Each structure stands twice: as structure tokens, then as C-alpha cells.
Amino acid sequence: MSTVKPSSSTRPKPEASSLRAATSRPVTIISTTYASTNTTLNPVAATIVDFFNNLLDQIPLPRWAIYTIFAAGVLLILLCCLCVCIKCCCRGNKKKRQQKKDEKISMKGVNGKTTTALVQPDVGDVDYGSTRKYRGKLLYSLEYNAATSELMVGIKQADSLKAMDLGKSSDPYVKVYIVPDKIKTCETKVFKNTLNPGFNEQFNFQISKASLLKSTVVMQVFDFNRFTKHNIIGELRVQLGNVDWNHVIEEWQDLAEPAKFEEENLGEICFSLRYVPTAGKLTVVILEAKNLKSMDVGGSSDPYVKVQLALDKRKWKKRKTSIKKKTLNPYYNESFTFDVSFEQIQRVNLVISVWDHDTVTRNDAIGKIYLGCDSAGxxxxxxxxMLSNPRRPVAQWHSLLSAEQVNSTLALKKKIPLPSKLPF
Structure with missing residues (x-):
């Protein structure tokens, strides 16, 4: 029996099959080995990653938005921590500085024999900056002419005055008088919206040398208010007996708090003025008064107002209001019209006086004031x-002065003679 050997074309080649097996097997082994390695080495990390992946998948936002929100939250937490740390550090430094300060201030064992105790003032004598109010300063001058018995008081200027208005400014003017007589009161012009006014005004007072040495000149700086009480900023008091009159005195002084021992409040009055040049009509409306001085025993008064015109320093025309019973704050709103030509208005003085009416005795003058081209303040x-605003009423409050002051300043003569008695 003959044996047939397979041919080379039909028999598989062992080398090729073994090479293919060898080539494909390591790839399968490597991938299996890596998978098994990752699973067995980090099971906890894989669980956490899977948890967070599932959690992120449940949030209905894109991944970039979630990452942005997370980063912003982390940054905010870091900033809060930083602020807390800074605050704690600052608090610690402040405590250290306070402790050092207390150690420096503390002077244990100090007694009356030490230099510090000798120069240290009492607590009551300390003028603390927080309680003292700086009111500004005033430049004034004093000169006395012995030949004419005349004292000349110059109000030059003020500087750094205390602001009394809401706009951090004031409308200052200066009132000058001499005590104890106080027979004359002078006022400077009002300067609007300034704390450094330049007055450059001089006032003359007739006073003998004997009275001069016992007198005091008072210079008070006020803040002007048209419809309310004028507020005092400060004052200077110069005792004339201590002044060297061999030369002119000119100096700056700080304003002090006003003294109140010789102040006599007579009250205030509000009235309006209106002048029509074409018609020659002067209208005075007495509106009201307030805080009048009590003249009756019961602590009240029965006030009325007298309106008087003086032409060329002579009494000319007068009218008066109704009487308001038992009040110190009367309200009138009464109008009076006078015929005053434009030529006469330059020579007219208007005298407003408040009187207390008495049925049995003589009426008493409470206070007085006068206006005109030769008035002041x-x-x-x-x-x-009034003259610069024709046909328009101009109202203003005024502080009443004593009748003696106004009479001595105005120096009215006798009533103007009647036309029938004129020497023609």
C-alpha cells in the first residue's frame, strides 16, 4: 500500500501559524493586564470619580459652567478667610499699641515733688480743644484826643470768623458801644457771605478823661439774619483805663464768648418798608414784635407801636398802631402811608418806637429804633x-435799642414850624 505525502501547497506551515499566534496574543494579554491593574490598584478613587461624574450628570448645566461656579466659590471662601486674618492681625496690633500707650501714660509713684506734677495743670483749668469754640479774630484801633474829649474806635477787619449759616459762611457786622454808660451804639455795614470781612470804619464817642479811665469799649461781631434774630459770633472788651494813650493802639485779638451781665433784651420788631418814587409814597407796615420787655407788675405789657417821620432832624409826621393787651409778642399787621417826595426821602428819618400803654400813669417806652440815610448797620x-427796590416791600427784623441811645444819636430838634409861622 502506497503512502501519499501531502504536498507543500496543501499542508499548513507551522512557522506562519505560530507567528500569527505569537503576534496576536501579546496584544490581548497587555490590554487585559492594564484593565485588571487599574481596577485592583485604586478602587476608592474610581468610586469617588464615578460618584462625582454621576452627580455632575444630574446637574442641568454644562460642565464649563459648573467648573466656573465652583472656582468662584473657592475664591470667595479664600477672600473671606483672608479678611478674617487681616482683621485679627489689626486687632492684635491695636491691643499692643494700646498697651504700650498705657505703659507710657502710667506714672506710678509720681508725687507732688516731681517736675511733671509741678507743671501739670489741674483738670478744671485745662482748656480742651474739643470744648473751646474758635470764633475768629478782630483787628481794631483806639485813639483818644484829649483836647476834644473824643475817643475814636476803628474797626479794621476780621479774620477766620466762625461760620453761622448753613452754607459754612456768615454775614458779619460789628456793634460798638462803651459801658457802663452805653449812651451810644454804633454798627458797621453788613458783609455778605464772608468770614474775612474788611470793615475799615471808625466811630467817635464823646467821653471825658475821667470817665475814660473807668470805661470799657465793647466790640461785638454779629451774624446778620433778615427774618430771624441776629446771632452773636464773639466779642472783644478793652478796659480803657489800662491803655497807653501816648500812641495809637492797633492790634489783633481773638474773639471771646460774649458776656451777658449788662445785656438788656428789650425785644425785637418786624416791619416792612415800601417806597414808590413816582407817587412819592412811603408805606410802613408794622407786622409783629416778640420777646418785649415786661413793663407791668404782672410780668406782661400792653404794647403799641408809634411810627414817626423826622425831616431834617425835626419831628414831622406820626401815626400809631392799636394797643395789644397783656402780651409780649403782639401781632399787628397794620399799614401806614406817608407822602414823601423823592427829594425829601434823602433827608427823612423813620423812627419806630414800642410803648407800653398805661391807663392811669404815663406811657413807658419799651424800645426804639430809627432808619434813614444817616443811620448805620x-x-x-x-x-x-428799600430805596434800591422801588415799589417792592422789604421786611426785616430789628433789635430794639433803649430810647436814650436813639435819642442821643438822632438828636431830634423841635417840631418843624408850620407854614403859617414861617418868617416870610
Whole structure:
């Protein structure tokens, strides 16, 4: 029996099959080995990653938005921690500084024999900056002419005055008088919206050398208010007996708190003025008064107002209001019209006086004030405002002065003679 050997074309080649097996097997083994290695080495990490992946998949936002929100939250937490740390550090430094300060201030064992105790003032004598109010300073001058018995008081200027208005400014003017007589009161012009006014005004007072040595000149700086009480900023008091009159005195002094021992409040009055040049009509409306001085025993008064015109320093025309019973704050709103030509208005003085009516005895003058082209201070300002605003009423409050002061300053003569008695 013959044996047939397979040919080379039909028999598989062992080398090729073994090579293919060898080539494909390592790939399968390597991939299986890596998978088994990752699963067996980090099971906890894989669990956490899967948890977070599932959690992120449940949030209805894209991954980039979730990562941005997470980063912002982490940054915010870091900033909060940083702020807390800074605050704690600052608090610690502050405590250390306070402890050092207390150690420096603490002077244990100090007694009356030490230098510190000798120069240290008492607590009551310390003028603390928080309680002291700086009111500004005033430049004034004093000169006395013995030949004419005349004292000349110059109000030059003020500087760094205390602001009294809401706009951090003031409307200052200066009132000058001499005590104890106080027979004359002078006022400077009002300067609007300034804390450094330049007054450059001089006032003359007739006073003997004997009275001069016992007198004191008072210079008070006020803040002007048209419809309310004028606020005092500060004052200077110069005792004339201590002044060297061999030369002119000119110096700056800080304003002090005003003294109140010789102040006599007579009250205030509000009235309006209106002048029509074409018609020659002067209208005075007495509106009201307040805080009048009590003249009756019961602590009240029965006030009325007298309106008087003086032409060329002579009494000319007068009218008066009704009487308000038992009040110190009367309200009138009464109008009076006078015929005053434009030529006469330059020579007219308006005298407003408040009187207390008495049925049995003589009426008493509570206070007085006068306006005109030769007046001063607030009175001159009111009169000038009336002339510069024709046909328009201008109202203003005024502080009443004593009748003696106004009479001595105005120095009215006898009533103007009647036309029938004129020497023609």
C-alpha cells in the first residue's frame, strides 16, 4: 500500500501559524493586564470619580459652567478667610499699641515733688480743644484826643470768623458801644457771605478823661439774619483805663464768648418798608414784635407801636398802631402811608418806637429804633434795600435799642414850624 505525502501547497506551515499566534496574543494579554491593574490598584478613587461624574450628570448645566461656579466659590471662601486674618492681625496690633500707650501714660509713684506734677495743670483749668469754640479774630484801633474829649474806635477787619449759616459762611457786622454808660451804639455795614470781612470804619464817642479811665469799649461781631434774630459770633472788651494813650493802639485779638451781665433784651420788631418814587409814597407796615420787655407788675405789657417821620432832624409826621393787651409778642399787621417826595426821602428819618400803654400813669417806652440815610448797620441796610427796590416791600427784623441811645444819636430838634409861622 502506497503512502501519499501531502504536498507543500496543501499542508499548513507551522512557522506562519505560530507567528500569527505569537503576534496576536501579546496584544490581548497587555490590554487585559492594564484593565485588571487599574481596577485592583485604586478602587476608592474610581468610586469617588464615578460618584462625582454621576452627580455632575444630574446637574442641568454644562460642565464649563459648573467648573466656573465652583472656582468662584473657592475664591470667595479664600477672600473671606483672608479678611478674617487681616482683621485679627489689626486687632492684635491695636491691643499692643494700646498697651504700650498705657505703659507710657502710667506714672506710678509720681508725687507732688516731681517736675511733671509741678507743671501739670489741674483738670478744671485745662482748656480742651474739643470744648473751646474758635470764633475768629478782630483787628481794631483806639485813639483818644484829649483836647476834644473824643475817643475814636476803628474797626479794621476780621479774620477766620466762625461760620453761622448753613452754607459754612456768615454775614458779619460789628456793634460798638462803651459801658457802663452805653449812651451810644454804633454798627458797621453788613458783609455778605464772608468770614474775612474788611470793615475799615471808625466811630467817635464823646467821653471825658475821667470817665475814660473807668470805661470799657465793647466790640461785638454779629451774624446778620433778615427774618430771624441776629446771632452773636464773639466779642472783644478793652478796659480803657489800662491803655497807653501816648500812641495809637492797633492790634489783633481773638474773639471771646460774649458776656451777658449788662445785656438788656428789650425785644425785637418786624416791619416792612415800601417806597414808590413816582407817587412819592412811603408805606410802613408794622407786622409783629416778640420777646418785649415786661413793663407791668404782672410780668406782661400792653404794647403799641408809634411810627414817626423826622425831616431834617425835626419831628414831622406820626401815626400809631392799636394797643395789644397783656402780651409780649403782639401781632399787628397794620399799614401806614406817608407822602414823601423823592427829594425829601434823602433827608427823612423813620423812627419806630414800642410803648407800653398805661391807663392811669404815663406811657413807658419799651424800645426804639430809627432808619434813614444817616443811620448805620442793619438800619441803614434796610433803608438802602428799600430805596434800591422801588415799589417792592422789604421786611426785616430789628433789635430794639433803649430810647436814650436813639435819642442821643438822632438828636431830634423841635417840631418843624408850620407854614403859617414861617418868617416870610
Amino acid at each position: 442793619n438800619q441803614l441796610r434796610h433803608w438802602a434795600d
